[in-house]
Amino acid sequence: MIKIRHALPPLLALTALAASAACGTAEAGPGGAETTELRYQGSVGAVTFAELAEDLGYLDGVRLRWIGNTTSGPQDIQSVATGQTDVGGAFNGAIVKLRAAGAPIKALVGYYGSDARSFSGYYVTADSPIRTARDLIGKKIGVNTLGAHHEAVIKEYLKRGGLTTEEIDQVQLVVVPPVNTEQALRQGRLDVGTLGGILKDKALERGGLRPLFADIDLFGPFTAGSVVMRDDFIARNPGTVRKFVTGFAKAVAWTQTHTREEVVARYERIIAGRGRGEDGEAVTYWKSSGVAGRGGVIAAGEFQTWIDWLLREGDLRPGQVKPADLYTNEFNPYADGSGS
Template identity: 60%
Template sequence: MATRRSALAAAAAAVLTASLLSACGGSDAAAAGEQAKELRYQGWVGAVTPAELAEDLGYLDDVKLKWIGNTISGPQDIQAATTGDTDFGGAFNGAIVKLKVSKAPITAVVSYYGSDKGNYSGFFVLENSPIKSAKDLIGKKIGVNTLGAHSEAITKTYLTRAGLTPEQIKQVELIVVPPVNTEQSLRAGQIDVAALSGTLRDVAIEHGGIRPLYTDVDLLGDFNGGSYVLRNDFIKKNPDTVRKFTTGVAKAVDWSRSQPIETVHARFTEIINKRGRNEDTKQVKFWKSYGVVSPGGKIADNDFSVWIEWLNNTGELKKNDLKPADLYTNDYNEVAAP
């Protein structure tokens, strides 16, 4: 899977390619005066995304999803949407900021994941690890699913708040490890800290012998972590389709937190079995929440402003004048409408 070099550093080139495309997934239909009815996307192994749940619940109306493969990287997922390989993608809001600075013609339309007590990202060490503080991480390895995204931002926030200097922070090494292998890599001593979230986190906790060093919720409280984005040309040509998709996702997110957890688990298991991707459903029982904190996944300025400010402070944006309003719209989310 893509790392920061392939997913974000290549974004400028990807944007140039995207500018020559015409919304691939629905361009032929749009050219004929019809709006796209099929949206290509990437999934996650053993998980049911809000978009997949929305389709199964019938919330997407006549819009259908077409799975083209899986990803473990938010930055890669939104780059695929930018280049036209998919029609929508989802990623950490800070990664969206970085891609937007590269002039990517994308807009966030709905929050699809976040962090709360049920769906937080934790950074775990072995129970008997000598690592007790941020300073102990100097010279150590942290296993994350991808670079330039949620885990990296949370880790650097933790290190910065703990008073580490930029030079010391550079000595903390982030290693890309597939999420399904992260727990084992920690227990085998291949990494010193494991970034774990979702059901993989809870499975690892159940196995015992690990403890959290820091979590994103401890640092920031509950927050919307990531959004679904679409290309601007696709939105312009397919406004009704985008409205159905966005509103459907919003309804699915709300459905997931309004139902008894057993009902959600049963639905997830049914969806995973029905799609026939040869996946294990054992992790479903650990699912607690998508973590979206706003009703209907409504996006707010602070979902992006915190990361714009942070990236400006670290010098990654070079004091870019990007504003939150440049990144998102709630216009297609009928659930979140005023």
């Protein structure tokens, strides 16, 4: 029997990670002054909202220091938890699990999600016999990482499709780099491929694929991931955190209120000017932020959904964590509905 594997470390390993993180200290400026430089990881061929905020002049004196590119959301927030970076983002379910293990992190603003224009789809070849969740028993589904957004969505689809825990355990999630997913699907090495963004659009342009389901089919439009910082960094640098979150939120709102053409042009200019030797084609396929709340304001339900999922999976104990433990909108100027 082939079982679904988990990318997030088991609870014991996460607890060890949290313990090691607790040994670190948040950076501060000379003489105890607040730091005004934030270390972060970027993404190849993409523009983060922090980078957009800096380009738009929204960070009010806060400087960003790029230290490299992240490999996944769980890796990004683990880097924050261990003090290697000051800010990072991941799927909200990954944040729940890391915080439940004792990692001293808090979500501050939403940064990605799914809507009618930007979503993750789960595709099969046009001649595939797979039509329902039950048809996936014994099959392979390609995902970019385990223990995050796609695993949660797929397992929710299987559960809603009537599969038992034992039957769900017979569905195999296989980690495949997103750029290789389409080819693996067409060659029959995968039965289902997870596709989003430019990779989805290009694959569908080539034809021969059909959708099985999408994340928005299950949850509707929703913010799926949030940006986090360490608790001690927030406590030592509240002014910097407020400036950063304010600028970040304004950048999210900027994409929500400007045309697609304006956003794409800005992103292309940023990529061309930062000198990382990367291809900017992906941003030309940008359609929307996918963020549900204006300016990335976080709603309790965006965490409760995944708390409930993790409880059902046995990864959390009842009462171990609640939404109020995980996030705050304190620093987001859109939380009161004004954006001022």
